[in-house]
Amino acid sequence: MKNVGDLMQRLQKMMPAHIKPAFKTGEELLAWQKEQGAIRSAALERENRAMKMQRTFNRSGIRPLHQNCSFENYRVECEGQMNALSKARQYVEEFDGNIASFIFSGKPGTGKNHLAAAICNELLLRGKSVLIITVADIMSAMKDTFRNSGTSEEQLLNDLSNVDLLVIDEIGVQTESKYEKVIINQIVDRRSSSKRPTGMLTNSKYGRDDQVAGRTRDGPYAPG
Known part of the structure; x- marks a missing residue:
């Protein structure tokens, strides 16, 4: 968490003043990554469920x-x-x-x-x-x-x-x-x-x- 926070601070210093960062803290970045991971996981689960249904329909x-x-x-x-x-x-x-x-x-x-x-x-x-x-x-x-x-x-x-x-x-x-x-x-x-x-x-x-x-x-x- 400390490394992520340090990275965010360095990136903010490198950004031009008129550009607003999407994430202000490391916690916000990690929360976003977790949310995106959940979205991808749900999409993958839906895809797997759909494939499973396709395999079974021929026998159902x-x-x-x-x-x-x-x-x-x-x-x-x-x-x-x-x-x-x-x-x-x-x-x-x-x-x-x-x-x-x-x-x-x-x-x-x-x-x-x-x-x-x-x-x-x-x-x-x-x-x-x-x-x-x-x-x-x-x-x-x-x-x-x-x-x-x-x-x-x-x-x-x-x-x-x-x-x-x-x-x-x-x-x-x-x-x-x-x-x-x-x-x-x-x-x-x-x-x-x-x-x-x-x-x-x-x-x-x-x-x-x-x-x-x-x-x-x-x-x-x-x-x-």
Whole structure:
């Protein structure tokens, strides 16, 4: 500190009288350096977080449309959306100590996918593994296991069961076959047994007697 102060004094003596120094004391210079270091550190952290997100997006199922979704840019236009946003934020904050699943229901355009993607994006930044997948894609992958795809049905079920958070989209969009219901229920049951939560997105009005969504009834339910 003394050396810095001496340096500042010498520099001030060398400056023309009409030039005002940016820093009058060594303490001011050190404070500025510390501030700039914090700014650079924050910028580097943001860059690293962005790179991490880019590496994981290819494996997360988060489509380009939703890769920038966050809680901050979610548009709230009604009380139901405000309630859903609040529960989504709480869900992320309590994720490590909470195995509850969630359901977002509502008509198209109410922001279900945005909130689900925001949850997943934030969890990705916190080092969690996530996957968003539609029922149709699950069933397509299941059918591929019958065609010598190199992945067995059991392996696929394990993969879907092992991510920290699985979000199943388009629940109830199409007429569900008995086989489809069995597969979805198997996935939810395996995840519940492993204490891993499952999120569900549906355009239908969720009822407590729903055979699939009802398996997540212990978690938060947020209508859109």
